[in-house]
Amino acid sequence: MAEIQLRNIGKRWGSFVGVDNFDLTIADKEFLVLLGPSGCGKTTTMRMIAGLEDATEGDILVDGQRVNDMEPKDRDVAMVFQSYALYPNLNVYENIRFPLRVRGVDPSTHDEKVRRASAMVELDDFLHRKPAELSGGQRQRVALARAIVRQPNVFLMDEPLSNLDAKLRVSTRAQIKNLSHELAVTTIYVTHDQIEAMTLADRVVIMKRGVVQQVGTPVDIYDRPANAFVASFIGNPAMNLVEGEISGGTFRAKHVEISGLNVPDGTITLGFRAEDANVAESGGQINAPIYTMELLGDATMVSVRIGGALVSVKADKNYRAEIDETVSISVAPEQCHLFDATTGARVGS
Known part of the structure; x- marks a missing residue:
């Protein structure tokens, strides 16, 4: 179980407000999308949840436990980055396996866990290859498998499809949707692409200049936008x-x-x-x-x-x-x- 409570969290750098008074409860197993233009505070919000940024104000609770002062490694979250962040000297198998080695997981279980994760993202035929030998879509799937293998309480995904071409975005988006159903893990997904938000999310949070504009299901937001900004941002x-x-x-x-x-x-x-x-x-x-x-x-x-x-x-x-x-x-x-x-x-x- 991983219910996440964001209680009036904020992030400031001097007089600049990156995130202002963000207050929301994310249900266990919910797929929540943070959506907005560049600089709206969505990635900063995710990084505060991960522990990569300190919240200037407010509390972050996971299953009722305050985690503001916990190190990122102790928060039981797995993050998928826009840039893939793969180790070029390791093959696909070892890239996927790496979190298990770092966390001291019983080595006798590694092979089963790695192969299960690779099968989920259809990488079984590429385990021997290095990242340089893979396409962009394949590299992103390696990053997904590396997150899956940890079996975390929370998945955090920071614009994972933005480096892919249009066709790959569609197929990888479908794969993420299927994975979220299969894994049933609380997921927070950051994007500026409203199509990704509408197709993936259980709920969408639309942000502008650090402030939440509307929270709701894709249908709610599409049918009843709270303001003109949301209306102009959602829909194609x-x-x-x-x-x-x-x-x-x-x-x-x-x-x-x-x-x-x-x-x-x-x-x-x-x-x-x-x-x-x-x-x-x-x-x-x-x-x-x-x-x-x-x-x-x-x-x-x-x-x-x-x-x-x-x-x-x-x-x-x-x-x-x-x-x-x-x-x-x-x-x-x-x-x-x-x-x-x-x-x-x-x-x-």
Whole structure:
């Protein structure tokens, strides 16, 4: 069992705040993803859990035991780094075995443990090779196997897929998802890739400038973003955001007029997702010239400019039109999200 409690932890370097008042309980066997742009504090949070950084304030508890003052080696966590961190002079077998040797595990059990870990990540045919003879995806799997062989209470993964090409990211992501189910170990995973977060996580923590913006399941965060930042960060493409005015329940901006919105009058940011709108022949609430079109295979992405915003809508894959041709876009008011124009906070339901 490994329940992790982060009680108002923070990290400061002088006047710079890296992480501010992070308060969360991570359930036993939960797969939690820390998501956000570079410099948001997600890796610093993970390093404080691992003991590689000291928390300036707050407490870190593992199964109720405060671990702030414990050495990293005593916290029973295994970390997978972005850079793989393999020993170039050792073959794959010995790289995987290395944690067992360092921790003084009974040598008679090493071979069974190493081969079990290597089988889990499909490395049995590469145990004799050195890291230099492996592809990036294979090296990452060695790093995963080296973490697995320790059988830790907690897995920490710091952007493990960022050095891989797109195809390898997809296959390795699937492997990590399957491993998390098979191993059933509490896992904290850091990434700036929202697709990784949405596909892997039981819960996602979205961070910005050291502050938690929202915590929830991928579905919760996608369907009900807490603020405009979260809305713009989650989704591919990101949620369309348009600034305008609401008066009498009607939102107006250049090229846009959407009625049936039950919020007070004033300046507001309206959001909707590309798949929640439709291209119509006429009569839509948005009428603007086409800025660009992209064939995605299963759909055509039609984009228009509204003020300084690029608004995208998914049309049928057979939809055809010319750039600068006026297109009519229909979006139902119940599919709209409204955010305070000043704070970015969600407004209404």
